[in-house]
Amino acid sequence: MSASPHTLTPVGRSLRLLVLGIGAAVMLFPYVWMIATSFKPQAEVFSSGLSLIPEHSSILANYGKALGRIPMGRVLLNGVVVCLAIVVFQIAFALPAAYALAKLRFRGRDLMFGLVILGLLIPIHAVSIPMFAAFRALGLINTLAGLVVPFTLSVFAVFLFRQFIKAMPDDLIHAGRMDGLSEGAIVRRIVLPNAWPAATAFAIFSVVTHWNDLYWPSIVISKTELATPPLGVLFFRAAEAGDDYGALMAATVIVTAPLVVFFLFAQKAFIEGITMTGLKG
Template structure:
């Protein structure tokens, strides 16, 4: 009789309400720039620079702004470039990282901990530090202004090795032993046993990787100079430089078009993404 009033009261306790208020305020602060971006994409140029701060436009310029965003540059081609580059990078990263992570997590060999220490050290090296030798190698091999130059430098990810290693260490050793007793080779264990059980970690890493490379401007700006080979951020830069200038309504419309696929991807994968993050690192 006394448990029900207690649980009902605890749901609306002052501490819980304060936490909810802080979370709502934090979410509003994070979402406000995106709401302003969408609002600006719907406004005509004159209203963008008006003194009012209304998110709802008085005059609508949806067709004009989004028409410019979709026609002034090859937007569909740019989005396809982003999908191809990100998908290829994720595929190669998982293909190379999963066997490495399995070896570091489940196999015993001399120097394993030293090798893992080098992987952790690799997390500290940004792409900016090695961009000059990468550019020289791409120029000498004739890969500049190709999609391959956007994919090749990122096919090996030390972060993927670290993430998968932490996830695989939490897998039961009996599962691996049973697979060996069934006659599977170590490589077969990786693809037929480890990978199906590591989908949450793979999904979490894929979200990280796709967001990072979809939004990457630094390396494409160095390696690509053709509009039809541009990735989304570089295409947005070409769009502003060549066609739009200070037309922020059209610029925000193009930004919305480029951002929307990432938002949709995360909404679809958010449950598996959260599961992969929370399950990774259960065992050190």
């Protein structure tokens, strides 16, 4: 068993903090270097030195290019709309399915859960070509709906919620039935309020995944005004930035900053949700 924090010696605590500090520095260094590069003029980006602090600041020029040469506000808004729509649909569809798999008894339940597990093994890359053909036939290419629809059903959400709901006391469900609630009402009024930790944890997973997704948007979107944040950076580099890495890093900082702020505000709920879903099976 791992030692409790209260049983560690001062030397042990210092070593643990040292290891965690080194790990944090390694993880944060690329982001710090990206921010530092966004402050530098082009000549300093390719200099032989490794200084984080620029000798001549080019903040206004770099961020002015990033904000002025593509509709950055529209790109960020597209990311918010797409991620929010996806996570709302995912939770709305996955929660009832997870409740049925966790608390209802019916023939084929274990087989259906096995199919959910199997679905976790199928990446979107394997089905992207037939999906693109279907979306082109339906007229969903170059639309925000084309970015949302493929991800409205999440087998990972079903799996995560099922693990959480299975650990809920059956007495809560039975009490709702005795009060005359339908199964749908039980999901809305009993399961959903108690499943917020799992829903919050999944929402962070979903937002991070789809905010950073470049593969599917690059397939269905070719218009700058419909681009999501990563695709907007790609369009910016192709059309304006070229080898101007200071401006390119400025654009990257702009599109990653909302995600960092979002995670910092939600990290407590994220850790709580992961802990509660991970310890109960």
